[in-house]
Structures are given as structure tokens and as C-alpha cells.
Amino acid sequence: MPVFLSFTAKLLKPKTTSTTTLNTVISFTGYHNLIFPKHMSQKCTSIPKKQERVRDHAYDDYMEIEKKTRKVLKFQPLILSQYNETLPISRLDMLSRRIGFKNHEAGKFLLKFPHVFEIYEHPVKRILYCRLTRKAILQIEQEKQALDAQIPDAVTRLRKLLMMSNTGRLRLEHIRIARSEFGLPEDFECSVILKNPQYFRLFDADDTRNKYIELVERDNSLAVCAIEKVRERDYREKGIDEEDIRFSFIVNFPPGFKIGKYYRIAVWKWQRVPYWSPYEDVSGYDLRSLEAQKRMEKRAVATIHEMLSLTVEKKLTLERIAHFRLAMNLPKKLKEFVLQHQGIFYMSTRGNHGKLHTLFLREAYRKGELIEPNDLYLARRKLAELVLLSPRKMMMDRALVSFGQDREDDRMQRVRRVYEGNDFDKYGVEENAGGVGNGEDDLNSDLGSDFESDSSDDDDDCDEIIGAEQGACVSK
Incomplete structure (x- = not known):
């Protein structure tokens, strides 16, 4: 046999390989699509990593x-x-x-x-x-009064925010940047932190020279998420199955969002995945397994959900959420992570030339308005109402007010001239009777436009007064 044919026969000769070796090759070399083509492979039931943002x-x-x-x-x-x-x-x-x-x-x-x-x-x-x-x-x-009135609630919100961190402490600068969203006053370092030493403690870090806020003692009665209260209310009022609502979130997709069959199945399975509470310490768990990673991903959704629930307007920019990423075990790519759950959150890029990404809690809003408004939210919305008022309305109001004042002043001056006998010289009132008649005609023609709307009795009274004064002048 020629050398070339013998070499070709060796290449075509099948080699005996064990099942373990074959599985290893499939799993590590990515030959899954060669053995199972795409049209024969099973659809994935996990939520897709990349989702297009649908505008609301x-x-x-x-x-x-x-x-x-x-x-x-x-x-x-x-x-x-x-x-x-x-x-x-x-x-x-x-x-x-x-x-x-x-x-x-x-x-x-x-x-x-x-x-x-x-x-x-x-x-x-x-x-x-x-x-x-x-x-x-x-x-x-009004906004200042509402801000001062809800300081006790702001203290509770800050305590819950510190309880969600891994170490029970957060940087003071990160809290200061987001103080308006959490309803904290500008002097919150004195009015909230230093006035409540039983809850908070300020200290300087030795390595970074940054100020930190630390929680003095954890309160387990505050370790209840807002979504847990909603689940309990829906379970008692609507009678939903306990297994379906135990770990679920309220999902409300934006209009125009395409929901396929397999995506719906993936969301249903994701809703049943158990997870650790944002207030629970996970440092003692082994997070290397696939099940632990799924729980941590859903815990990150619960953490962002709870942070938005603690804000006054149930919204917060993605850039400010990123400040708490390391302290609360949030993923690195927050934007892509949030887009996977567009039924729970909505991310808007409007405002500040698209440089900010504002995250809304969808379940807290209906038609662009907060479902359960508070006094501070209503006070801030009044400023928006003043901004939306048309400038034409202001110009029209000023014109009407000034026009009414000028007309009323002019009317009162002319009426005053009628009742003052000393001013009749300017209307041509003379000592003789002929002069009086001419002055009376000029006066009546001058005042005719102003007294057209008056009653006939008033006109008669004015004529009698004018006639009496003119008779007195003539007799003199």
C-alpha cells in the first residue's frame, strides 16, 4: 500500500474514547452546537442578560x-x-x-x-x-416645614439604609450627595446624626481619611422590606397562593414591551427563586455555588427595590446607587442589570443631556404620579406647577389688574370732580346763565361715557346736585 494511502487510512480510523472524555470535550471546547443544532436545542428559560430599553x-x-x-x-x-x-x-x-x-x-x-x-x-x-x-x-x-416635620421618618430611613450595608457603616459623603432623595435636611449631620447618638456614630477612617456613619445597634423590628409588606397585604386581601407570592415582586411591563412565551416562563421561574433579605448578613454563606449566585442576584434586585422605597419620591439616579455598590454587594454593570428587570424598575435618561440615569420604582407610580404621596413630595410638586404655568397667563393677569386699577382710579377722579364745586371753572362754568348752559353740556358730554352703566336714579341725583350748585353760582 502506498505511503499516502496508509497515512489517510490511519486518519480515518475511528478512535475509541470513553464517555467521560467525550463529555469533557463537549463542556470545555464548546461543541454543543455541533452535536445539538440550534433548531433542535431547548430554549433557555433564564431571563436574558441583554434587553432593549422600552420607553415609557x-x-x-x-x-x-x-x-x-x-x-x-x-x-x-x-x-x-x-x-x-x-x-x-x-x-x-x-x-x-x-x-x-x-x-x-x-x-x-x-x-x-x-x-x-x-x-x-x-x-x-x-x-x-x-x-x-x-x-x-x-x-x-411649605417645603421647609414638611422637611422638618418628617425628620423622625428620615432617622428611620437612615437606620434602615445602614442596616443594608455589609459592615453597618456608610461614607458620610455618599449620604450627603443623596440627602434630598432620602428626605434629609442640609444640616443632617447635626440635626439627625449628632442629635441621635443612640442610633448613629461618626468616625474618621484611618486608611482613607474619610468620614463614616456607623450604626450603633441593629433593630430587628426594622428589618422588614417594603415588598414583604405588599406581599402580606396581597395575600390577605386577594388570597393569592402562598407559593406564588412568597418570593415574588410586582411586575408591570411598560407599554410596547414584547413578552414572548419563553420569556414569560423565565419570569415565572425567576419569581419562585428564593433569596436572602437585604437586611440579612450573608458573610457566613458559601457564595461559590450556582444556587447561591442566583440568590445573590435576586437579593440585589431586592436591595435596589428597598433603596427606592426609602426615598421620598420613590426614584434615585443610577449614579448615586453606584456609590453604595460595594457596601451592599451590588453588581458592577448596574445599567445592564437593571434592564433585565424592566417590569420592576424604569430607567429614564431624560434630563441633564442624558448624563444621568434616573431609576423609578414602577409599582409606586401610576400615569406619572406617585400613588401614595407625602407632604414633602406635594410641596416639591408645587414648584413644578409654578414652572409649568404659562408666562402669557402672568402677563394677562397683570394687564387685567392694572387695567382695572387705572379705570377705577380715573372713574373716582371724575366723580370727585362732579361733587366739588370749585372745579367747575375748567368745564367753562361762568357767572351768567348762558355760560352755565355751555359748561353743563361739556360736563355731561365728558362724563357721559362713565355714567352709561349707572342706574337712572343715580343720574337724576347727580343732575339735581349739579343744578343746585349751578343755581347757586348764578344767584351769586
């Missing part, structure tokens, strides 16, 4: 309004910090550069919101000034 216009419109109010909130402390809470327009451009406005952009911005900002001329200096309107000042006072 109700949340996007909410963010469009907040984009305007965010700029307004930058101007308010700038004006209130000035002497007499007024700011000259000549200094407006210079000071507005500190808050991110360009040249001649701040003045145009203030003119868009006349219900919030008022531009007037100084009565002595004769230069233009700007100040906040009365409605805007009342809104600030």
Missing part, C-alpha cells in the same frame, strides 16, 4: 419637568443669599456662571418663569432687580 412616556415627561425645576433650584439659593433677597441684573451673569449658565443665558431663563422670578425696577436707583415671587417663597416655606 409618563416617566420621561416627569423627568422633562424635573429638568426645568432642577435649574430653578440652582437660582433660588443664589437669590436668597443676597442682601434683602434681591439681586441686580447687572451681577446676574457673573454669578450664574458658577451654576453652569453661559453669558446672557440667565436673564432669558428667568423671563421664562414669571411665576417664580420677578424682575422689577428699583424706585430710587432706577436699575433692574430680580427676586422670588410670593408664590415661590410660600412654596419654599
Whole structure:
């Protein structure tokens, strides 16, 4: 046999391999598609890693309004910090550069919101000034009162936030950045932390030189998630099966989201996967197994859900959630992770030129409004209402008010002239009878337009008074 044919026969000769070796080759070399083609392989029932974001216009419109109010909130402390809470327009451009406005952009911005900002001329200096309107000042006072009234709730929210961390401590700077969302005042370090030494403790880290807030003692009565309360309420009121609701979340997909058969099955299976509570310490568990990883992934969903539930408006930017990623065992790629659960959360990119990703809790909103509003949320929404009011309405109101005042003043002046006998010389009243007749005609023609709407009795009374005074003049 030729050498070439013998070499070819050796290559084509089947080799005996064990089952273990074959399974090893399949699992490590990725030959699964060669043995089981794609049209014959079973569909995967896990939630897909990559999902396209489907827009929900109700949340996007909410963010469009907040984009305007965010700029307004930058101007308010700038004006209130000035002497007499007024700011000259000549200094407006210079000071507005500190808050991110360009040249001649701040003045145009203030003119868009006349219900919030008022531009007037100084009565002595004769230069233009700007100040906040009365409605805007009342809104600030209402928000401050609501913020002070809910400080006990803010203390509870901060305690629960610290309980979700691995070590029971968080950086003070991360809390300060997100203080508005969690309903904490600007001086929360003194009014919340230092005034409650039985709950919190401040200390400086030796290695990083950063300030941290530490929880003094854990309270197990607070270790109840918001979703657990919703499950208990639905179980008692609606009578849902315990096995279906035990580890499930409220899922409400946005309109236009395509839900296939296998995706629906995957969500149903994911809802039944058990997980550890965000308030539970998982340091003692072995997290290397596949089952532990599934539980940790669902625990991350529960952690983000609980963080959004602790906020005032049930929303928080993804960038601020990332500050707590290491302390709460959240995944690195938060954006992709959130997109896997669009039925629970909604991520909006509106506002700040798409640089911020605002995360909403879908179950807390209906048609772009919070289902269970609080006083602080309502006070902040009043500012949005002032921003949305049309400038034309303000101009029309001012025109109607000024028109009514001018007309009333002019009317009263003319009536006053009728009752004062000394002013009849300007209407041509003379000492002789002929002069009196001419003056009376001029007077009646001058006052005719103003007294057309009056009753006939009033006209007769005025004629009698005028005639009596004219007779007195003639007799003299």
C-alpha cells in the first residue's frame, strides 16, 4: 500500500474514547452546537442578560419637568443669599456662571418663569432687580416645614439604609450627595446624626481619611422590606397562593414591551427563586455555588427595590446607587442589570443631556404620579406647577389688574370732580346763565361715557346736585 494511502487510512480510523472524555470535550471546547443544532436545542428559560430599553412616556415627561425645576433650584439659593433677597441684573451673569449658565443665558431663563422670578425696577436707583415671587417663597416655606416635620421618618430611613450595608457603616459623603432623595435636611449631620447618638456614630477612617456613619445597634423590628409588606397585604386581601407570592415582586411591563412565551416562563421561574433579605448578613454563606449566585442576584434586585422605597419620591439616579455598590454587594454593570428587570424598575435618561440615569420604582407610580404621596413630595410638586404655568397667563393677569386699577382710579377722579364745586371753572362754568348752559353740556358730554352703566336714579341725583350748585353760582 502506498505511503499516502496508509497515512489517510490511519486518519480515518475511528478512535475509541470513553464517555467521560467525550463529555469533557463537549463542556470545555464548546461543541454543543455541533452535536445539538440550534433548531433542535431547548430554549433557555433564564431571563436574558441583554434587553432593549422600552420607553415609557409618563416617566420621561416627569423627568422633562424635573429638568426645568432642577435649574430653578440652582437660582433660588443664589437669590436668597443676597442682601434683602434681591439681586441686580447687572451681577446676574457673573454669578450664574458658577451654576453652569453661559453669558446672557440667565436673564432669558428667568423671563421664562414669571411665576417664580420677578424682575422689577428699583424706585430710587432706577436699575433692574430680580427676586422670588410670593408664590415661590410660600412654596419654599411649605417645603421647609414638611422637611422638618418628617425628620423622625428620615432617622428611620437612615437606620434602615445602614442596616443594608455589609459592615453597618456608610461614607458620610455618599449620604450627603443623596440627602434630598432620602428626605434629609442640609444640616443632617447635626440635626439627625449628632442629635441621635443612640442610633448613629461618626468616625474618621484611618486608611482613607474619610468620614463614616456607623450604626450603633441593629433593630430587628426594622428589618422588614417594603415588598414583604405588599406581599402580606396581597395575600390577605386577594388570597393569592402562598407559593406564588412568597418570593415574588410586582411586575408591570411598560407599554410596547414584547413578552414572548419563553420569556414569560423565565419570569415565572425567576419569581419562585428564593433569596436572602437585604437586611440579612450573608458573610457566613458559601457564595461559590450556582444556587447561591442566583440568590445573590435576586437579593440585589431586592436591595435596589428597598433603596427606592426609602426615598421620598420613590426614584434615585443610577449614579448615586453606584456609590453604595460595594457596601451592599451590588453588581458592577448596574445599567445592564437593571434592564433585565424592566417590569420592576424604569430607567429614564431624560434630563441633564442624558448624563444621568434616573431609576423609578414602577409599582409606586401610576400615569406619572406617585400613588401614595407625602407632604414633602406635594410641596416639591408645587414648584413644578409654578414652572409649568404659562408666562402669557402672568402677563394677562397683570394687564387685567392694572387695567382695572387705572379705570377705577380715573372713574373716582371724575366723580370727585362732579361733587366739588370749585372745579367747575375748567368745564367753562361762568357767572351768567348762558355760560352755565355751555359748561353743563361739556360736563355731561365728558362724563357721559362713565355714567352709561349707572342706574337712572343715580343720574337724576347727580343732575339735581349739579343744578343746585349751578343755581347757586348764578344767584351769586
